[in-house]
Amino acid sequence: MTWTIARKEIVSNLLSYKFFIVLLLMVLLVATSLFIMHRDFEQRMADYQVIRPKPGEPIALVAPNPLSIFAKGLDDAMTRSFEVGVIGITVRAGQASGNIIYSFFPSPDFLYVVRVVLSLVALLFGFDQVSREREQGTLKLLLGSSVSRAKVLLGKWVGNFLSLATPFLLVTLLGTAFLSLDPDVHFAAGQIGRLALILGLSLLYLGFFLSLGILVSTLTKRAATSVVVLLFLWALFVFVIPNVGTLVARQFVAVPSVRALSEKHEQAWTREVLLGISKGGNWPEHMRTLSAEDDREEQDYRLKFERLVRLSRDINRVSPAASFLDAVSEVVGTGIGEESRLKAEVVRYKDSIIDRMIADVEAGKRDAQYPAFAYQPRPLAEIFASGALFDTAWLAFFNILAFALAYVAFVRYDVR
Amino acid sequence: MFRIICRKELLENIRNYRFLLALVICLVAIPLGFTVSQKDYADRRQVYDDTVRDYSESHKTVGDIMQQGGAAFRPPSVLGFLSGGVESILPSSVETLGYITASGANVEFNNTRKIDNPFMALFGRLDLAFIVSTVLAVLVMIFTFNAITGEKERRTLSQIMANPVSRPVAITAKMAAGMTLLAAAFLTGMLAGTLLLVVPGLGPFSGTKIITTLVVGAGVSLLFLFALYNFGLLVSSLTRSSVTAMVTLLSFWVAMAMILPKGSVVVAKILLPAKSQSVVDLEKNQVRYQISNELGAAIVYLTETTPGIKNMTTEEFFKALKAKNPAVEAFEKKQGELQDEFKAKTEAALERIDAEFDLHKAREAALALNLARISPVSCLVNILTELAGTGFMEEAKWRETRTRFKQILDREIASKQHELGFKDMWMSSSDRFNAKAPAPTVPAEPVPLERRLAAVWVDLVLLAIYGLVFFAGAYVSFLRYDVR
Numbered sequence: 088m089t090w091t092i093a094r095k096e097i098v099s100n101l102l103s104y105k106f107f108i109v110l111l112l113m114v115l116l117v118a119t120s121l122f123i124m125h126r127d128f129e130q131r132m133a134d135y136q137v138i139r140p141k142p143g144e145p146i147a148l149v150a151p152n153p154l155s156i157f158a159k160g161l162d163d164a165m166t167r168s169f170e171v172g173v174i175g176i177t178v179r180a181g182q183a184s185g186n187i188i189y190s191f192f193p194s195p196d197f198l199y200v201v202r203v204v205l206s207l208v209a210l211l212f213g214f215d216q217v218s219r220e221r222e223q224g225t226l227k228l229l230l231g232s233s234v235s236r237a238k239v240l241l242g243k244w245v246g247n248f249l250s251l252a253t254p255f256l257l258v259t260l261l262g263t264a265f266l267s268l269d270p271d272v273h274f275a276a277g278q279i280g281r282l283a284l285i286l287g288l289s290l291l292y293l294g295f296f297l298s299l300g301i302l303v304s305t306l307t308k309r310a311a312t313s314v315v316v317l318l319f320l321w322a323l324f325v326f327v328i329p330n331v332g333t334l335v336a337r338q339f340v341a342v343p344s345v346r347a348l349s350e351k352h353e354q355a356w357t358r359e360v361l362l363g364i365s366k367g368g369n370w371p372e373h374m375r376t377l378s379a380e381d382d383r384e385e386q387d388y389r390l391k392f393e394r395l396v397r398l399s400r401d402i403n404r405v406s407p408a409a410s411f412l413d414a415v416s417e418v419v420g421t422g423i424g425e426e427s428r429l430k431a432e433v434v435r436y437k438d439s440i441i442d443r444m445i446a447d448v449e450a451g452k453r454d455a456q457y458p459a460f461a462y463q464p465r466p467l468a469e470i471f472a473s474g475a476l477f478d479t480a481w482l483a484f485f486n487i488l489a490f491a492l493a494y495v496a497f498v499r500y501d502v503r
Numbered sequence: 504m505f506r507i508i509c510r511k512e513l514l515e516n517i518r519n520y521r522f523l524l525a526l527v528i529c530l531v532a533i534p535l536g537f538t539v540s541q542k543d544y545a546d547r548r549q550v551y552d553d554t555v556r557d558y559s560e561s562h563k564t565v566g567d568i569m570q571q572g573g574a575a576f577r578p579p580s581v582l583g584f585l586s587g588g589v590e591s592i593l594p595s596s597v598e599t600l601g602y603i604t605a606s607g608a609n610v611e612f613n614n615t616r617k618i619d620n621p622f623m624a625l626f627g628r629l630d631l632a633f634i635v636s637t638v639l640a641v642l643v644m645i646f647t648f649n650a651i652t653g654e655k656e657r658r659t660l661s662q663i664m665a666n667p668v669s670r671p672v673a674i675t676a677k678m679a680a681g682m683t684l685l686a687a688a689f690l691t692g693m694l695a696g697t698l699l700l701v702v703p704g705l706g707p708f709s710g711t712k713i714i715t716t717l718v719v720g721a722g723v724s725l726l727f728l729f730a731l732y733n734f735g736l737l738v739s740s741l742t743r744s745s746v747t748a749m750v751t752l753l754s755f756w757v758a759m760a761m762i763l764p765k766g767s768v769v770v771a772k773i774l775l776p777a778k779s780q781s782v783v784d785l786e787k788n789q790v791r792y793q794i795s796n797e798l799g800a801a802i803v804y805l806t807e808t809t810p811g812i813k814n815m816t817t818e819e820f821f822k823a824l825k826a827k828n829p830a831v832e833a834f835e836k837k838q839g840e841l842q843d844e845f846k847a848k849t850e851a852a853l854e855r856i857d858a859e860f861d862l863h864k865a866r867e868a869a870l871a872l873n874l875a876r877i878s879p880v881s882c883l884v885n886i887l888t889e890l891a892g893t894g895f896m897e898e899a900k901w902r903e904t905r906t907r908f909k910q911i912l913d914r915e916i917a918s919k920q921h922e923l924g925f926k927d928m929w930m931s932s933s934d935r936f937n938a939k940a941p942a943p944t945v946p947a948e949p950v951p952l953e954r955r956l957a958a959v960w961v962d963l964v965l966l967a968i969y970g971l972v973f974f975a976g977a978y979v980s981f982l983r984y985d986v987r
Contacts, residue, residue, distance in 0.1 A: 103746075104744075104747050104750075105746050105747060105750045108747070108750045108751060108754055109750060109754075111754065112750075112753070112754045112757060115757075115758070115762060116757055116761065116762070119761070119762045119765070119766060120761075122769070123765050123766070123769060126769060126772075133779065133781075134781075137781045160625060161625065186777055186864045186867055186868055187589050187592070187864075187868065187895065187898050188768055188771070188864075188867065188868035188871045188872070189768060189772075190589050190592050191588070191589055191768070191868075191871075191884075191888075191894070191895075192764035192765045192768060192875065192881070192884070193627070193765075194765055195761045195765065199627075200761075203637070204753075204757055204761070207641070207753060208753070211746075211749065211750060211753065215746065310745070310746075311519060311649055311653060311745070312519060312520065314645055314648075314749070315519065315520050315521055315524050315645060316520075316524075318524065318641060318642065318645050319524050319527065319528065321641075322528055322532065322638050322641070326532065326629065326637075326638060327531055327532060327535060329626045330535055330536075330539050330626060330629050331535060333539075333622040333626070334535075334538065334539055334542070337542065344546060344549065344550060350553070350557075399622065409626075412625065412626070416625065422625075423625070
């Protein structure tokens with residue numbers, strides 16, 4: 088019976104004008120997003136080719152991540168060049184190749200499209216599932232037959248979820264297939280697995296909003312009221328909570344500004360220079376002391392920063408939109424965790440060549456060669472262990488919770 | 504009758520919680536957005552103040568600038584909470600590269616940047632432009648999607664029209680009532696947000712300029728909401744069911760807010776592509792190389808054609824120069840003239856390349872902006888960004904600052920160094936009278952509000968036109984509407 092109801096929902100969706108507009112919207116939005124982000128990626132790749140370090144240069148630079156087409160996250164920050172010198176690491180924004188207009192309007196990446204727009208679409212699929220049937224009087228007829236309320240609800244959920252998920256998957260897969268025709272966008276086998284994970288997480292996220300729509304629909308008597316309540320919840324989950332969480336976390340964890348960090352570096356530098364002059368000192372030793380002190384300050388900063396990130400994430404998890412964003416950006420490799428790892432690797436790279444560099448400077452060697460910086464993104468197992476698994480389970484929990492509450496509300500629903 | 508329908512609409516929107524929803528969303532989102540942006544501004548301002556303080560302490564004289572290099576810093580925009588615009592990619596300072604020599608200063612934008620706030624990069628900015636164009640736009644959809652279709656579905660529309668009321672009056676009353684409630688909620692949120700920013704003890708901002716800009720920003724946002732509200736009425740009067748109206752509205756909003764603005768940039772890039780910076784840099788290097796070769800050849804020619812100089816060794820030349828040998832001094836003067844001539848030639852050629860590049864970029868940007876103006880969202884974003892001082896005018900002003908800074912350095916430093924001739928600046932203290940002069944600074948001058956408004960008049964007019972055209976469309980379509 089569940090399947091019969093699901094089929095009825097699919098057929099009624101297929102016959103509705105709503106479905107075709109949503110389909111069109113999905114095609115347009117996903118295709119536009121992938122197209123625009125692909126061009127953005129190409130631009131960044133061209134910039135990368137220009138600023139790419141020559142062999143032997145002590146510069147840490149990673150290429151743009153092809154998966155950033157789907158979730159750009161902090162990829163811009165991660166693809167800056169980190170120039171290693173005896174007095175520290177200089178971060179440069181890289182090649183500013185474009186016209187300022189390219190950055191004027193925000194680029195809606197796939198993650199944004201799913202998080203903001205398709206969540207609204209999922210709500211539109213669910214907002215009138217029960218109240219509309221009641222208004223039309225078909226709910227009484229449906230429940231008059233020998234079908235349990237649980238089956239009706241499950242059938243509705245399955246039918247609507249399939250109506251939403253099938254075109255979404257088709258459009259995304261088609262878009263991805265087109266993307267992979269470009270030789271610059273080369274998805275490795277592991278990245279295809281990550282892409283499948285992103286799609287899975289997106290379906291979980293959309294499933295939650297569909298369940299939420301059905302839940303509110305069972306709690307309200309009229310579809311118009313249901314829309315009002317759902318819009319409020321949507322704005323709360325997608326925009327308000329993620330910003331409030333970060334704001335609150337910043338009240339509890341004080342992180343020194345990057346400026347304070349560079350001031351400390353300058354103080355240490357001045358101190359070492361003065362010591363060097365007054366004691367006629369050993370310059371390499373002063374440089375080593377400076378480097379070690381920089382590392383200590385950086386580590387202290389990262390520890391505080393990571394505490395802020397953890398607290399902020401924990402508060403933000405009240406919203407499934409924040410969990411979704413965190414999980415997807417980490418799986419893609421453009422999240423806060425990956426950026427922290429990259430910075431730690433750059434410091435490690437500096438430490439591995441600093442002694443040679445100091446010796447070369449002392450010897451007046453001008454064209455010294457250093458090993459290239461190599462960065463391996465975190466493996467999935469590590470990403471999941473550091474929070475993405477929890478976020479995925481959390482999203483699944485939100486789904487179950489919303490559906491269970493919808494079931495309870497539907498059991499108590501007055502169908503007259 | 505207008506009043507009766509108006510009152511009915513007001514009461515209905517209040518009773519079905521839409522007004523309450525709008526009020527809560529505005530009271531939460533706007534003050535929250537202002538607070539988050541203000542915190543970000545406070546952090547960046549702190550960095551700016553510290554940097555400027557450090558710089559002024561260590562760069563007190565012209566000599567300090569000659570030794571350490573000069574810089575001018577861009578303060579963060581105090582009105583960034585209206586719209587973040589392109590501020591995050593604007594260089595934070597203009598700085599000299601290398602030593603300032605007699606041939607002038609090499610002034611570049613400083614691209615050294617560190618992202619201090621990754622949350623903002625991840626979650627996006629919650630500025631007024633975003634709140635109005637996204638959150639409030641969806642709110643407007645909720646207010647309007649069933650304004651006509653809902654009444655038809657509930658069969659109340661035929662009852663209303665059975666009264667002696669004209670259709671124009673009915674639709675105008677609906678629009679007036681809905682807009683009044685929406686404006687009341689929005690202005691309450693704006694007031695709460697503004698109080699957080701400007702009340703002494705609560706927020707860091709004061710001054711009539713900020714308040715005036717905020718009032719103008721609120722007015723522009725209302726104009727946008729008016730246009731969108733009428734668009735909602737138009738769609739509601741063109742469709743037969745509320746769900747269809749809602750889905751259609753959602754699709755148009757997505758097109759207006761996400762597809763058109765960015766799509767227009769892509770189209771402009773295809774139709775009027777500007778060269779990339781790397782290509783332009785390459786061209787400039789070629790020009791520098793070519794002119795420097797020409798200068799070398801000209802000096803060689805001069806040396807070979809000046810009697811008495813050709814066979815001199817460098818040592819003999821400097822001895823003769825010190826002894827003020829007239830022939831050597833005349834040669835030195837001619838060589839100086841040649842250098843000046845080629846320097847001017849290089850600068851003119853580089854300026855020509857830069858001007859051409861800027862022109863192409865400006866054309867590409869203008870086409871993109873004009874295409875994007877098909878969407879009211881782009882008009883709103885453009886106006887708020889210019890009001891906030893985080894848009895194109897700010898970028899143009901920074902380029903101007905770079906030129907001005909270079910001129911100041913050339914005039915006040917390089918020329919003085921030139922005057923000193925071969926006397927060593929760093930060794931001889933007796934010649935440092937010029938270097939002890941106070942260091943020049945480049946004040947950051949804000950663009951006056953009138954100029955910013957003048958730059959976006961097209962967007963303002965377009966927003967008003969959109970509002971009127973959509974209302975006219977809703978009016979015509981409602982006249983033809985089958986109320987049964």
